[in-house]
Amino acid sequence: MNxxxxxxxxxxxxxxxxxVRLLTKGGHDVTVVPTEDALRFVGLxxxxxxxxxxxxxxxxxxxxxxxxxxxxxAADLVIVAPATAxxxxxxxxxxxxxxxxxxxxxxxxxxxxxxxxxxxMWRNRATQANIATLRERGVHIVGPADxxxxxxxxxxxxxxxxxxxxAAAQALLTPGDLLGVRVVVSAGGTxxxxxxxxxxxxxxxxxxxxxxxAEAAARGAEVTLVAANIAGDVLAEARHPAIRIVTxxxxxxxxxxxxxxxxxxxxxVMAAAVADYRPVEVSERKLTKESGGVPPIELAENEDIVxxxxxxxxxxxxxxxxxxxxxxxxxxxxxxxxxxxQRKGVDLLIVNAVGWERxxxxxxxxxxxxxxxxxxxxxxxxxxxxxxxxxWDAIAREH
Ligand code: CTP
Numbered sequence: 490m491n492x493x494x495x496x497x498x499x500x501x502x503x504x505x506x507x508x509v510r511l512l513t514k515g516g517h518d519v520t521v522v523p524t525e526d527a528l529r530f531v532g533l534x535x536x537x538x539x540x541x542x543x544x545x546x547x548x549x550x551x552x553x554x555x556x557x558x559x560x561x562x563a564a565d566l567v568i569v570a571p572a573t574a575x576x577x578x579x580x581x582x583x584x585x586x587x588x589x590x591x592x593x594x595x596x597x598x599x600x601x602x603x604x605x606x607x608x609x610m611w612r613n614r615a616t617q618a619n620i621a622t623l624r625e626r627g628v629h630i631v632g633p634a635d636x637x638x639x640x641x642x643x644x645x646x647x648x649x650x651x652x653x654x655x656a657a658a659q660a661l662l663t664p665g666d667l668l669g670v671r672v673v674v675s676a677g678g679t680x681x682x683x684x685x686x687x688x689x690x691x692x693x694x695x696x697x698x699x700x701x702x703a704e705a706a707a708r709g710a711e712v713t714l715v716a717a718n719i720a721g722d723v724l725a726e727a728r729h730p731a732i733r734i735v736t737x738x739x740x741x742x743x744x745x746x747x748x749x750x751x752x753x754x755x756x757x758v759m760a761a762a763v764a765d766y767r768p769v770e771v772s773e774r775k776l777t778k779e780s781g782g783v784p785p786i787e788l789a790e791n792e793d794i795v796x797x798x799x800x801x802x803x804x805x806x807x808x809x810x811x812x813x814x815x816x817x818x819x820x821x822x823x824x825x826x827x828x829x830x831q832r833k834g835v836d837l838l839i840v841n842a843v844g845w846e847r848x849x850x851x852x853x854x855x856x857x858x859x860x861x862x863x864x865x866x867x868x869x870x871x872x873x874x875x876x877x878x879x880x881w882d883a884i885a886r887e888h
Pocket of ligand 1: 759760761762763764765791792793794795796809811812813814833
């Protein structure tokens, strides 16, 4: 997304450097528009380096590109952080005597401001009237927080922390297209017990499934996350009031949970890596060398859960499967995927090539999305959260 970050002249500008970093790390394209005064606090080279874009305060630079309106027109979101008392007054009056002023007037994107000033200035009736007017015009306001202010005072007026402003920005950029949709997502990898201390497992960390659950919840869905053996730090990403977590271990438990939860769901996403086979016998006691020889482990086939869910789906319910493949090339990847989609009877299939160094246990992913009937529904790559967003875009188109 294209984000303009306006910076006005307050000491909190140093915290905005971190905000810009969070935004760029989150995959956004950020253009910083400081006021002249803001440059007294944090200099131009810092803004250019952190945003990786040229930075100017003036409407007279880059005139050929009509920069004074182009930035605002192209923006998906404009943030002003810190927003000083003076800048709030200018915004309320609609003044456009610098690049930030013209950008704010030219944009139709949501505007998010993070006020920062001394408590007296914040409480002043002029400032409060300006805030009320801006709010009425649809401007979103985050903070200010109550706390220590420059000069040792304390009270309301402290700019919200960059993480909080980032979260507010993400919420504004996230479509509410899954509002009220009931979703079940499986994630992680099953463990098929051999004895009380050993299992047959796989390398799935659950990150992609957790990202899918978190993205769905952010877009308004009610989510049940069926989590198979996911580490606590990964599962923490799914902490959201709209996400209920059900934990499971082996494929049979995952199958039971999915069948139970799918009854009420509008969309079922099977992102978990399921063991295709399980040991026929599970020893009650640890197998030891004293038991004699190399233990033969006889395997039985597990049920294909997603195929069962797809054949039992009710009208209007969408079932989404994943395919983890280790192909020679792209052609083989897609051939295998098409066969798998037909074999499993799923509506959408998310295909990713995996290997020793890709797909598993990494923060990034790259997928092909096959829509109903095997039609090409696009590709996505980047952080697992960005990939999750692209997958939900494709699902929302079918829902
Ligand atoms: N899956 C399932 N039940 C199984 C095995 C897999 O529901 N017993 C689901 C996975 O959750 C995924 C999809 O099927 O959504 C594809 O998984 P994958 O491991 O790629 O395929 P397999 O069915 O194991 O086929 P193969 O081993 O031939 O690639």
